[in-house]
Amino acid sequence: MSNISFDKLPFLLLLPLLLLPLIRQRNDALSYSWTELLPQDGLGKIAEWVWRILALLTLLSLIIGLAGPGRSETQVEKIGKGAEISIVMDRSSSMDSHIRRASNSQEDKTKELNKQLSWLQAGQSQSKNDVVREALGWLLTQSPHNRYALTLFNSAAMRATPFTDDIAIVQAALDASDIGRGPSKTNMGRGLLAAIEAFEGRSYSGSRVIMLVSDGGARLDEKTRLAISEGLKKNRINLYFIYIESSPNSPNLETVGADADTASEEIALHLFFQQLGTEYKVFQAADPESLNEAVQHIDEQQNLPLIYFEKIPGTDYSRSFFIAALICCSVLLLLSMTQRVNWI
Amino acid sequence: MSQAQEFFYKLPGTPGGNRPGAHRSRSVGSGMSFASHRKLIDQPDPRRLDLRASLRDVRRDWLVKVYRQNSSVTIQAIVDVSASMHFGGTRSKLKVVEDFINALGYSAFRHGDAVGLLAFDDKARDDIYMPPRTNRGAGITMAETLAENTQVATARKGSLSGLSDCASQLGAASSLVFLISDFHMPLNSLSAVIREFGGSTIVPIVVWDPSETRPPDKNGWLSVRDAESGRRRQLWLRDSTRKQWLANVSRRRSELTEAFTDQDIQPFFMEGEFNPEQLTQYFMEMVS
Numbered sequence: 121m122s123n124i125s126f127d128k129l130p131f132l133l134l135l136p137l138l139l140l141p142l143i144r145q146r147n148d149a150l151s152y153s154w155t156e157l158l159p160q161d162g163l164g165k166i167a168e169w170v171w172r173i174l175a176l177l178t179l180l181s182l183i184i185g186l187a188g189p190g191r192s193e194t195q196v197e198k199i200g201k202g203a204e205i206s207i208v209m210d211r212s213s214s215m216d217s218h219i220r221r222a223s224n225s226q227e228d229k230t231k232e233l234n235k236q237l238s239w240l241q242a243g244q245s246q247s248k249n250d251v252v253r254e255a256l257g258w259l260l261t262q263s264p265h266n267r268y269a270l271t272l273f274n275s276a277a278m279r280a281t282p283f284t285d286d287i288a289i290v291q292a293a294l295d296a297s298d299i300g301r302g303p304s305k306t307n308m309g310r311g312l313l314a315a316i317e318a319f320e321g322r323s324y325s326g327s328r329v330i331m332l333v334s335d336g337g338a339r340l341d342e343k344t345r346l347a348i349s350e351g352l353k354k355n356r357i358n359l360y361f362i363y364i365e366s367s368p369n370s371p372n373l374e375t376v377g378a379d380a381d382t383a384s385e386e387i388a389l390h391l392f393f394q395q396l397g398t399e400y401k402v403f404q405a406a407d408p409e410s411l412n413e414a415v416q417h418i419d420e421q422q423n424l425p426l427i428y429f430e431k432i433p434g435t436d437y438s439r440s441f442f443i444a445a446l447i448c449c450s451v452l453l454l455l456s457m458t459q460r461v462n463w464i
Numbered sequence: 465m466s467q468a469q470e471f472f473y474k475l476p477g478t479p480g481g482n483r484p485g486a487h488r489s490r491s492v493g494s495g496m497s498f499a500s501h502r503k504l505i506d507q508p509d510p511r512r513l514d515l516r517a518s519l520r521d522v523r524r525d526w527l528v529k530v531y532r533q534n535s536s537v538t539i540q541a542i543v544d545v546s547a548s549m550h551f552g553g554t555r556s557k558l559k560v561v562e563d564f565i566n567a568l569g570y571s572a573f574r575h576g577d578a579v580g581l582l583a584f585d586d587k588a589r590d591d592i593y594m595p596p597r598t599n600r601g602a603g604i605t606m607a608e609t610l611a612e613n614t615q616v617a618t619a620r621k622g623s624l625s626g627l628s629d630c631a632s633q634l635g636a637a638s639s640l641v642f643l644i645s646d647f648h649m650p651l652n653s654l655s656a657v658i659r660e661f662g663g664s665t666i667v668p669i670v671v672w673d674p675s676e677t678r679p680p681d682k683n684g685w686l687s688v689r690d691a692e693s694g695r696r697r698q699l700w701l702r703d704s705t706r707k708q709w710l711a712n713v714s715r716r717r718s719e720l721t722e723a724f725t726d727q728d729i730q731p732f733f734m735e736g737e738f739n740p741e742q743l744t745q746y747f748m749e750m751v752s
Contacts, residue, residue: 151691155697159708160697464554
């Protein structure tokens with residue numbers, strides 16, 4: 121609260137207007153022939169002073185509200201413990217399409233079918249984005265002591281939140297990613313590089329994880345591959361790939377071998393990640409067990425205490441001043457409604 | 465302007481006056497009240513020969529009866545036109561005074577008396593003036609003069625020194641003087657001012673407005689500015705303040721009455737409207 125500043129300082133030049141209610145001459149008083157005839161009344165004097173003070177407060181809060189008081193953006197030192205997890209989420213149009221899962225066992229199949237039928241009957245189904253958001257939301261609630269950052273990418277990377285231990289912010293950013301449809305292009309390289317960049321210059325506090333959430337692979341060119349590989353190694357970042365099966369034909373990356381067919385983008389990516397040299401794991405977003413495993417993996421990491429600075433965004437207090445002015449105004453209105461305006 | 469209402473007035477004592485009129489006077493002439501006998505040689509009016517008195521007379525002169533003539537008097541209305549007189553709930557007090565002046569002019573004409581107008585606030589007002597006249601339309605002229613010159617409310621205080629200014633302008637001939645004011649002023653020098661009017665019969669007419677004397681019924685905040693001094697007073701109207709208000713008004717009324725009765729004068733209170741019957745009654749009570 122100490123560093124309050126005003127956006128529109130010139131409005132404070134209106135402050136002398138505060139003297140207006142204190143000026144004795146007012147026209148709203150009824151003229152009377154001889155005030156000596158009237159009784160002295162303490163309550164009346166109180167009413168007058170209440171009126172003046174309220175009018176003064178109204179003007180004061182209006183002027184201060186107009187001047188736009190606010191706390192400028194500040195940094196707060198925080199001591200934290202836990203892994204730093206950068207979620208890199210695919211927000212391309214393919215994520216808006218609906219999920220179709222391949223299931224192995226017959227039992228699962230009927231369950232799945234029933235589920236799908238119920239979706240159909242309800243006239244709704246889950247998009248991949250919904251599944252991912254649910255999964256990530258669950259993940260956040262499971263290990264809230266970690267610090268999370270969220271980066272969305274499609275044709276370009278978009279930093280949604282920097283590293284923060286406030287789960288609510290990350291959750292809000294996740295919810296916001298539900299709005300609208302993404303562009304059709306997917307540039308995973310940029311997303312990954314942006315996420316790696318976020319780790320640059322931060323002191324190492326424990327495990328660093330980039331959690332890549334995508335429904336498909338991408339062909340990365342040689343330059344990007346090199347940059348990713350170097351960045352991950354330099355910053356000692358682990359890479360977890362949370363993979364969403366696009367169709368029953370999608371390859372199961374958890375079981376794919378090193379000798380798989382590289383014609384598929386997913387597999388090519390998978391293979392590239394495997395040979396990076398940092399720890400790499402792949403999980404299924406639609407599979408709770410797989411996600412649970414991911415949480416455990418993260419929790420197992422050794423975490424060092426960390427001193428870091430968190431930015432507190434600037435806040436605008438003018439609204440509360442306007443509300444105060446409104447309240448004062450309504451009390452003034454009530455008071456003037458009790459005031460006699462004529463003798464008859 | 466409404467139809468002038470007539471009231472009757474009488475004067476105590478016997479004022480002088482040459483012009484015949486309706487009031488008992490000291491002047492000699494054709495009248496009903498016997499004054500004395502005179503010798504026929506001094507008063508050559510054989511119609512009034514008093515044989516009985518002549519026979520009784522030691523000097524054996526013919527004696528003639530002499531009567532007192534009823535004569536007219538000069539009336540002056542002195543009106544307070546200070547800021548407080550502009551006050552009024554429905555009508556300003558000056559409007560009520562106009563009604564009275566109109567009635568006074570008409571009544572004076574009916575009595576055959578001359579009537580004149582003077583006005584004052586903190587000093588005598590020269591713009592509101594009419595010398596005594598016996599016109600039929602004197603009342604209307606006076607009321608119009610008053611109305612025209614008081615259209616804009618002044619902030620001037622009414623004071624007894626203004627009244628004494630008027631007194632000095634008055635001729636000695638005036639027999640009946642109406643002092644028309646709300647008397648919202650200090651009354652310290654009242655006896656001195658009254659003395660300036662000499663032997664005239666003084667009728668103070670205290671003009672008050674119902675809004676002045678009766679507090680508003682509804683409770684609430686009342687912010688009041690004095691018309692003359694500009695002083696402000698804040699009231700929260702409730703039963704106790706209303707009681708206090710009424711008490712103040714009745715105290716002021718008795719103060720005024722006391723101040724005037726000390727000078728052997730009875731004030732006439734006029735609240736909200738002019739009632740000619742009440743004024744007639746006032747004169748009847750005063751004279752009889």
